Amino acid sequence: MKIVVQKYGGTSVGTTEKIKQVADKIIKKREEGYRVVVIVSAMGKTTDELVSLAKAVTEQPEPREMDMLLTTGEQISISLLTMALISKGYPAVSYTGPQLYIQTTSSHQKARIKDIETSKVMNALENDKIVVVAGFQGVTEDQEYTTLGRGGSDTSAVALAAKLGASCEIYTDVDGIYTMDPRKLKKARKIDRISYEEMMEMASLGAGVMHYRAVELANKYKLPLYVGSTFSNVKGTMIAHGGSEVMEETVITGMASSLDDIQITVLNLPSSISSLYRLFGQMGEKEVNVDMISQMITDDGKMYVSFTIPKDDLSIAEGILKEWQQEDPLLRWEVNTDIAKISVVGLGMRTHSGVAAKVFEILADNNIAIKIVTTSEIKITFAVDKIHEEKVIELIGNAFELVVAE
Numbered sequence: 001m002k003i004v005v006q007k008y009g010g011t012s013v014g015t016t017e018k019i020k021q022v023a024d025k026i027i028k029k030r031e032e033g034y035r036v037v038v039i040v041s042a043m044g045k046t047t048d049e050l051v052s053l054a055k056a057v058t059e060q061p062e063p064r065e066m067d068m069l070l071t072t073g074e075q076i077s078i079s080l081l082t083m084a085l086i087s088k089g090y091p092a093v094s095y096t097g098p099q100l101y102i103q104t105t106s107s108h109q110k111a112r113i114k115d116i117e118t119s120k121v122m123n124a125l126e127n128d129k130i131v132v133v134a135g136f137q138g139v140t141e142d143q144e145y146t147t148l149g150r151g152g153s154d155t156s157a158v159a160l161a162a163k164l165g166a167s168c169e170i171y172t173d174v175d176g177i178y179t180m181d182p183r184k185l186k187k188a189r190k191i192d193r194i195s196y197e198e199m200m201e202m203a204s205l206g207a208g209v210m211h212y213r214a215v216e217l218a219n220k221y222k223l224p225l226y227v228g229s230t231f232s233n234v235k236g237t238m239i240a241h242g243g244s245e246v247m248e249e250t251v252i253t254g255m256a257s258s259l260d261d262i263q264i265t266v267l268n269l270p271s272s273i274s275s276l277y278r279l280f281g282q283m284g285e286k287e288v289n290v291d292m293i294s295q296m297i298t299d300d301g302k303m304y305v306s307f308t309i310p311k312d313d314l315s316i317a318e319g320i321l322k323e324w325q326q327e328d329p330l331l332r333w334e335v336n337t338d339i340a341k342i343s344v345v346g347l348g349m350r351t352h353s354g355v356a357a358k359v360f361e362i363l364a365d366n367n368i369a370i371k372i373v374t375t376s377e378i379k380i381t382f383a384v385d386k387i388h389e390e391k392v393i394e395l396i397g398n399a400f401e402l403v404v405a406e
């Protein structure tokens with residue numbers, strides 16, 4: 001049995017008209033001889049609207065109740081899409097995550113999939129049904145509803161495809177992975193093939209087109225992912241092992257930018273390794289995702305440490321620092337909320353040197369200060385003042401040939 005898992009994102013099912021078009025696309029695949037399992041996200045901006053509803057009731061909604069609320073979004077789209085398929089003469093059935101026992105960890109709003117019970121899906125497929133599954137959600141051992149984090153339907157799709165031994169296609173509102181979010185760089189170029197490693201870096205650094213954990217999981221199971229447009233037949237992008245020949249000639253494959261981080265600089269820390277351990281240990285315990293770190297010892301033997309974290313984690317991070325300050329009143333910190341974190345990513349950086357120098361030269365020539373910088377084998381990430389974001393993207397995009405040739 002040739003099984004394919006197709007995932008349709010929120011914009012692809014934003015209206016009932018679009019839901020009917022998606023149904024036609026699924027039917028076409030069915031007619032090609034595939035058994036089709038479909039993962040769907042909530043319609044359009046539904047999840048954002050649900051979040052706003054919660055925020056209108058309370059500033060800090062209980063994570064458990066948030067999951068109870070957010071899981072309703074996908075329940076609407078799966079039922080409507082299934083109705084559309086049936087009305088077109090194709091037997092279909094919808095399931096929520098808990099119904100399929102998509103078992104997750106219990107960490108609400110950032111749950112991780114542990115296992116999926118596939119017998120219901122297999123039975124339905126054997127009975128010639130198209131199976132429509134709610135993305136983004138699961139259930140704990142104690143029958144509590146969970147969600148996987150924003151954008152998590154991609155991960156639902158990859159997990160289900162891996163478990164079913166199926167191929168996996170992600171359909172969205174762009175016709176593939178671009179060198180940079182086309183909303184931020186109009187002339188960005190579409191990529192035919194990108195490695196898991198590069199896509200993981202891009203996704204974690206702000207390329208919201210794919211959920212990071214989906215790519216991580218695909219890499220783990222060596223499952224190639226096709227990313228393409230729901231409403232056009234233009235050829236999309238393969239996320240797979242290794243790169244293409246063309247890619248090996250290119251040093252930089254793509255770029256990503258994020259405005260979702262802030263920079264905290266802690267001053268007057270006792271200069272010892274145990275201070276660093278305490279600071280980042282506590283951040284880790286409270287699940288604050290620290291990204292870039294730089295540290296310096298000052299002349300008076302104190303240490304200052306600067307690091308970036310997601311905006312949403314600011315109050316937790318400040319809570320940790322405030323507690324510490326009670327023991328050590330000299331401890332101070334500054335928060336910079338106006339940074340853009342920009343990254344260039346490319347497997348080619350393993351074999352080509354000089355990328356960092358070129359980035360710094362471009363920024364220096366344009367008088368743009370770097371706030372903090374980190375590198376890994378295949379990426380360079382730096383933060384600049386938010387007002388420079390657009391300009392930097394354009395400068396770097398042109399310098400590293402990430403734009404379509406004129």
Ligand code: ADP
Nearest residue numbers: 009010011172174177178180181183207208209
């Ligand atoms: P879906 O609802 O289908 O999951 P998303 O909004 O999560 O869609 O992802 C699609 C969006 O991702 C695109 O509209 C695009 O603006 C954005 N995006 C960010 N980075 C990239 C990139 N490198 N290539 C393509 N799209 C990108």
Ligand code: ASP
Nearest residue numbers: 041047136150151152153
């Ligand atoms: N509906 C969820 C969200 O908006 C999941 C997803 O779209 O992947 O984040």
Ligand code: MG
Nearest residue numbers: 009151208209
């Ligand atoms: Mg998405």
